[in-house]
Amino acid sequence: xxxxxxxxxxxxxxxxxxxxxxxxxxxxxxxxxxxxxxxxxxxxxxxxxxxxxxxxxxxxxxxxxxxxxxxxxxxxxxxxxxxxxxxxxxxxxxxxxxxxxxxxxxxxxxxxxxxxxxxxxxxxxxxxxxxxxxxxxxxxxxxxxxxxxxxxxxxxxxxxxxxxxxxxxxxxxxxxxxxx
Amino acid sequence: xxxxxxxxxxxxxxxxxxxxxxxxxxxxxxxxxxxxxxxxxxxxxxxxxxxxxxxxxxxxxxxxxxxxxxxxxxxxxxxxxxxxxxxxxxxxxxxxxxxxxxxxxxxxxxxxxxxxxxxxxxxxxxxxxxxxxxxxxxxxxxxxxxxxxxxxxxxxxxxxxxxxxxxxxxxxxxxxxxxxxxxxxxxxxxxxxxxxxxxxxxxxxxxxxxxxxxxxxxxxxxxxxxxxxxxxxxxxxxxxxxxxxxxxxxxxxxxxxxxxxxxxxxxxxxxxxxxxxxxxxxxxxxxxxxxxxxxxxxxxxxxxxxxxxxxxxxxxxxxxxxxxxxxxxxxxxxxxxxxxxxxxxxxxxxxxx
Numbered sequence: 001x002x003x004x005x006x007x008x009x010x011x012x013x014x015x016x017x018x019x020x021x022x023x024x025x026x027x028x029x030x031x032x033x034x035x036x037x038x039x040x041x042x043x044x045x046x047x048x049x050x051x052x053x054x055x056x057x058x059x060x061x062x063x064x065x066x067x068x069x070x071x072x073x074x075x076x077x078x079x080x081x082x083x084x085x086x087x088x089x090x091x092x093x094x095x096x097x098x099x100x101x102x103x104x105x106x107x108x109x110x111x112x113x114x115x116x117x118x119x120x121x122x123x124x125x126x127x128x129x130x131x132x133x134x135x136x137x138x139x140x141x142x143x144x145x146x147x148x149x150x151x152x153x154x155x156x157x158x159x160x161x162x163x164x165x166x167x168x169x170x171x172x173x174x175x176x177x178x179x180x
Numbered sequence: 181x182x183x184x185x186x187x188x189x190x191x192x193x194x195x196x197x198x199x200x201x202x203x204x205x206x207x208x209x210x211x212x213x214x215x216x217x218x219x220x221x222x223x224x225x226x227x228x229x230x231x232x233x234x235x236x237x238x239x240x241x242x243x244x245x246x247x248x249x250x251x252x253x254x255x256x257x258x259x260x261x262x263x264x265x266x267x268x269x270x271x272x273x274x275x276x277x278x279x280x281x282x283x284x285x286x287x288x289x290x291x292x293x294x295x296x297x298x299x300x301x302x303x304x305x306x307x308x309x310x311x312x313x314x315x316x317x318x319x320x321x322x323x324x325x326x327x328x329x330x331x332x333x334x335x336x337x338x339x340x341x342x343x344x345x346x347x348x349x350x351x352x353x354x355x356x357x358x359x360x361x362x363x364x365x366x367x368x369x370x371x372x373x374x375x376x377x378x379x380x381x382x383x384x385x386x387x388x389x390x391x392x393x394x395x396x397x398x399x400x401x402x403x404x405x406x407x408x409x410x411x412x413x414x415x416x417x418x419x420x421x422x423x424x425x426x427x428x429x430x431x432x433x434x435x436x437x438x439x440x441x442x443x444x445x446x447x448x449x450x451x452x453x454x455x456x457x458x459x460x461x462x463x464x465x466x467x468x469x470x471x472x473x474x475x476x477x478x479x480x481x482x483x484x485x486x487x488x489x490x491x492x493x494x495x496x497x498x499x500x501x502x503x504x505x506x507x508x509x510x511x512x513x514x515x516x517x518x519x520x521x522x523x524x525x526x527x528x529x530x531x532x533x
Binding site: 002007009012039067075133 | 184188189190191192193195200203207209217218219220223237240242243244245246247248251252255256259283285286287288290291292333337338340344345346347348349426473474475476518519
């Protein structure tokens with residue numbers, strides 16, 4: 001008989017979850033932006049929300065940082081509970097991020113999954129250089145098919161006009177991600 | 181019917197280093213170095229050194245959400261080349277890594293080069309053969325090397341901290357291979373670090389998630405210990421470390437015994453040293469504001485004027501003092517990743533049965 005060795009990886013403890021049901025139509029809906037404070041995150045995500053709202057006749061209802069009271073943000077921890085409650089209350093769909101580093105990708109994906117769990121479809125804005133990390137994190141956190149919108153890299157350090165053009169060009173992808 | 185434990189077994193052609201290496205690579209496992217085959221008898225010898233059920237859950241390690249048990253920890257300890265005598269430290273470390281305040285999901289996923297530093301305290305440091313003295317952060321001690329490596333293998337295999345998927349560290353760092361020292365209690369003028377944090381068990385382990393050690397060399401300070409502390413404060417005063425924008429981060433200072441004695445001789449204790457460094461390692465608020473768009477600062481730090489000199493952490497208690505190393509005039513500063521809090525836990529040992 002061949003020798004036996006133990007696997008070193010252990011079992012996975014995370015329960016699988018599923019996406020929220022996407023709205024049948026986007027017109028009249030409220031789009032929230034949950035900003036993790038990464039450089040240019042608010043700029044590019046707000047532009048994306050505005051362009052998306054214009055296309056489908058929706059409204060940008062809320063742009064907030066994810067720290068307590070929305071006054072600050074730290075990308076390396078979960079969204080503050082008071083801000084999470086406000087986002088859930090004031091939005092029908094959410095754009096969150098930016099997932100363009102390591103811990104911020106982990107926690108942007110985490111926040112998006114928590115929103116999906118309470119019925120709010122959430123787009124995670126990531127970049128080409130962090131798309132793989134975002135995908136792995138989604139698998140690890142029990143929801144492989146998070147709604148990931150991949151922009152060029154980097155978001156931090158890129159000028160506003162370029163970022164706005166990236167956001168505008170991503171509206172079609174955002175619509176696809178929000179299809180029922 | 182196979183049991184859950186049997187399902188964890190893999191059949192291999194043989195247990196040669198070459199075959200083992202190929203098996204690891206095929207599964208995306210390993211740290212790149214050769215391993216010891218984790219056979220059932222070797223794993224059982226590890227498990228005999230810890231109390232309790234070998235399949236009890238010690239914690240869930242993120243981002244993979246892998247469940248770590250004593251058995252899973254033992255498999256990784258065997259792979260790393262640990263001795264059974266040192267293995268209880270790996271189990272305590274696994275528990276510590278799962279603690280929420282350590283924020284392992286962030287520690288593993290970040291682009292920062294953070295690695296968990298293990299500091300081993302008490303009886304097991306001596307019995308397990310850990311090096312607290314000359315070259316403690318470096319090679320030559322089986323316990324330091326293999327316990328440090330075992331913890332990294334647990335992070336790779338159980339927590340999924342694989343570079344490029346679960347670990348985004350832009351550059352990595354050598355401490356991600358193994359990062360384990362013992363506290364040099366024999367030459368410390370102060371009580372054990374673990375005791376100072378309220379852990380009075382005979383053996384304990386501390387985990388601090390930070391950078392590699394930054395050396396502070398001072399041999400000019402005979403009779404004036406302030407010169408040692410000023411040099412440490414100078415090393416702490418850096419815009420390049422995450423302690424600058426994140427005020428909850430700790431700064432561990434591993435004093436060489438000679439520096440420690442120079443300070444203790446004039447009556448300085450841990451709290452005095454922390455207060456001195458809190459007071460002397462400072463950067464102007466306006467400079468910090470200019471450099472960091474987002475600052476995770478304690479509320480009191482947010483309201484100061486631009487010309488105010490701010491400390492490098494929000495509270496003196498975040499400056500942590502221990503003794504490590506051998507003869508010479510060197511001390512190590514280990515800055516934090518930031519959004520993490522160190523954990524000190526007792527090490528529980530079995531009766532060898």
